[in-house]
Each structure stands twice: as structure tokens, then as C-alpha cells.
Amino acid sequence: MADLKKTELEERAFETAKTLLAKYQNPHNLKLEENSNLEDCYTILITLLYAEILEETEQLAILSIIDGMKLLDGNR
Structure with a gap:
């Protein structure tokens, strides 16, 4: 059974x-x-990043997730 x-x-x-x-x-x-x-989640985060004026910590949280996704893509 899949995890x-x-x-x-x-x-x-x-x-x-x-x-x-x-x-x-x-x-x-x-x-x-x-x-x-x-x-x-990525779609929502990117939409909010471009549509809202986010606090710096919120922007950094989104960028951290994007960086993690890039690492995943690099490992595929």
C-alpha cells in the first residue's frame, strides 16, 4: 500500500x-x-505572491518552497 x-x-x-x-x-x-x-499549493502561493502585497517573511516562505521544488525537479 502506498504511503x-x-x-x-x-x-x-x-x-x-x-x-x-x-x-x-x-x-x-x-x-x-x-x-x-x-x-x-504552488499555484495558490504564486497567485498570492503576484496578487497581494505580502510581508517579507511571507515572501521568503514562498521562495523557500519554490527553491525546494526546484531541488525536487533537479533530482527527477
């Missing part, structure tokens, strides 16, 4: 997206489900 546990990167991406969606308006009607994958 459905989220990786650390997936968990950080999900929690960051969830926190930012709760904090900022959601004019694009972005949806985040418990089973959202890394790409879903």
Missing part, C-alpha cells in the same frame, strides 16, 4: 497556502483541500 504521508515540503506548502488564504482576500476563488498536492 500517503505528505513530505515536509508538501506540508510546508500546504500550511503556508492555508495561512495566506485565510489572511488575504481571495478574489480568484482559490480552493485548498486537505488532499491538495504540491502543485495545487
Whole structure:
């Protein structure tokens, strides 16, 4: 049976997206489900990065997730 546990990167991406969606308006009607994958979270984070004026710590959190995704892509 496949292990459905989220990786650390997936968990950080999900929690960051969830926190930012709760904090900022959601004019694009972005949806985040418990089973959202890394790409879903990435889409939400990038949309918020370009659509909102985020605090520096929020921007850095998103960039850290993007860097982690680049490392994953490099290992594929």
C-alpha cells in the first residue's frame, strides 16, 4: 500500500497556502483541500505572491518552497 504521508515540503506548502488564504482576500476563488498536492499549493502561493502585497517573511516562505521544488525537479 502506498504511503500517503505528505513530505515536509508538501506540508510546508500546504500550511503556508492555508495561512495566506485565510489572511488575504481571495478574489480568484482559490480552493485548498486537505488532499491538495504540491502543485495545487504552488499555484495558490504564486497567485498570492503576484496578487497581494505580502510581508517579507511571507515572501521568503514562498521562495523557500519554490527553491525546494526546484531541488525536487533537479533530482527527477
